[in-house]
Amino acid sequence: MMKQALPFRQIEWWVLTFLFVAIILSNIINTPNFSMSNQQGVIYFAKIFIPLIFMGSFYLFHIRVLPNYFKDNSKAKLIIYTLLIFFGSFISIGAFSVSAGFTTDFLMPFYFNSLAIYAAYCVIIYTLNQILLTDQDPDYRMYNGIRITLIYIFLVIFLLQFQRIAEEAIAFLFVVVFPAIIVLMIYNFFLIYNYKKLGRNSEALAFNILLQFVIAAIFFTIYVQSDAPEALLIGLIVIFCILVFIFPVSNFLFRKYDNYLSQLNTLSVKVDQGSADLAFLRSQINPHFLFNVLNTLYGTALQENADKTSEGIQKLGDMMRFMLHENNQEKIPVIREKEYLVNYVDLQNLRVKDQENIEISFHRSEDSCAGEIAPMLLIPFVENAFKHGISLQKKSWVKISLRCMDGSVHLDVNNSIHRTNEEDPEKKASGIGLENVKQRLELMYPEKHELIIRENDAEYFVHLSIKL
Incomplete structure (x- = not known):
């Protein structure tokens, strides 16, 4: 993460794909009691196909058209394919939106708002590249951190445009649950896993207990303030998930990462050793050959x-x-x-x-x-x-x-x-x-x-x- 930029185009694609698939699956599971002829059926299919069209359009433009333009620099292809994707997605999403009653305006403010969010994201990324990647030795750690944060911020903003299409559970998942899991994994890595790796087990245990105490205190405060007994049960479930799922899974990933770094260091040492061996072998070959040629010329000069x-x-x-x-x-x-x-x-x-x-x-x-x-x-x-x-x-x-x-x-x-x-x-x-x-x-x-x-x-x- 420190020596080069992460593959952000692929990261952006997989993050958006995960978001759209989550929306589509939640809408499929939430099947209403309808017949194919009533309005509920139209709304049901609109909630499935609108995010599906958005996902396909994003893939075609961001993963196919844009990278190809950077390779061949053909503006004609960029304009033609962009227009085809725009009009195809605009007409398809417009038909579903109007039919489902999501909007009475075929111009669909949420569609153009989504385009504006994407354009703003691209402009910010371009500006960030010009500022941070122009040096001969850029700080990729800082650059990667900012890029990851921007992806999440624009993901949340983008999700707000789909309030009529996405279930509330999806918004809660991306806005609350995932950030909380990431924060817990970071806490585990720096204050528990690393201390255990250094043999400082007592300090790791202390930070682990401190985390569980803070979580218990938060949910107990919610129980006292709102008089909601279910808050205590939720708190216990959260602590259980942290100890049984989040920390063990994150520790497994951290160990995999450490093994990966160890393999890279081993390969680097082998490459350095190989280069040294090649230099030594060449130093042996060259003098040996030169002496043979000089002996040949000496014999020729005599004859x-x-x-x-x-x-x-x-x-x-x-x-x-x-x-x-x-x-x-x-x-x-x-x-x-x-x-x-x-x-x-x-x-x-x-x-x-x-x-x-x-x-x-x-x-x-x-x-x-x-x-x-x-x-x-x-x-x-x-x-x-x-x-x-x-x-x-x-x-x-x-x-x-x-x-x-x-x-x-x-x-x-x-x-x-x-x-x-x-x-x-x-x-x-x-x-x-x-x-x-x-x-x-x-x-x-x-x-x-x-x-x-x-x-x-x-x-x-x-x-x-x-x-x-």
Whole structure:
């Protein structure tokens, strides 16, 4: 309630719906003894259909037409639909009102009074938004409290327009009973439930007893002043309802709310931990990869002419720019990840293209890869293939396939294996990149990726599919 505005459009709809349904049900239950041909029958159906038409009109305009206007800003649609709703409801309610004798004037003052109340409410809400929500860090607690209070005030004012249609019990319910229940729940939350939660049970018990004493005193005073013995019975019933229904139900809701907050805090901690883990994993991947590329360029400079080396340095520069500017982002375009992968394979080709016993193939879809992906997810598998699959003395191969499909990316890597001896210092570190990328996939694409790794004595195979 403090960090964002409540969904007031839905709240307004459900509050008005509850009001109209209560009115309709009370009118249905209060069935008079009439025949379909007499005036009592007309009044009966008018009391049912008039609030029903009001409810339908409110839903169409407040929940459908108005939000759509804010989305597409089409004034023509707003005007046309508003006029249709207005004339449809005006004629329908007018026919029922005149037939039932609620008014002799077809212009129906209570109908236009209701429209005026709704318009005034919208104007006040717009003004409130301009005053309280223009700051960069608005006070949503204050804003939400004012909005809730305004909804109740206009609900009561709106209810006064339906005195001929709504039963007195409905007015008593919304004007007296519901506010009293809300006040009791607030009292329970701050002075009883919270004290119990803090282990201050004696203070919670004292406030509970104080409340029952005050209620008993109020009804006893009514009994003395009006000499009405039923006031004592009503007082006992109220105390019984508070202790047996209102407080237990409100305590259940408060516990649910506390559990909800606890879950949010737990999720927040997990998200923070996941972000920290991702940052750490990236810090491991980047230096590891850079050293491999530098070693590749060093070998190329020893074997080839300066032209070839300069081409490699240019590609490395493109890759460095990628790592500096895009690797720290949460998501990047898939096409940029693809370009990075192409540069890496081209660098490796520069080193081994004159070796007849080495085969490198890279099949990739020519179509532009749409969507976004977490950076540096594909390269570790390709890097691993070149690191462990290429030997200048033995027959070697690296076969790569990259396919971009609608909403997904698929990478297949197949390479030869040249086992290192047990004393090779790189052997222990050879799995760093792959382990990191596995963890990143679990963190960023849970249940949205498929990673299959197979190997035998001669070759190594990786299949990775990611749903973007």
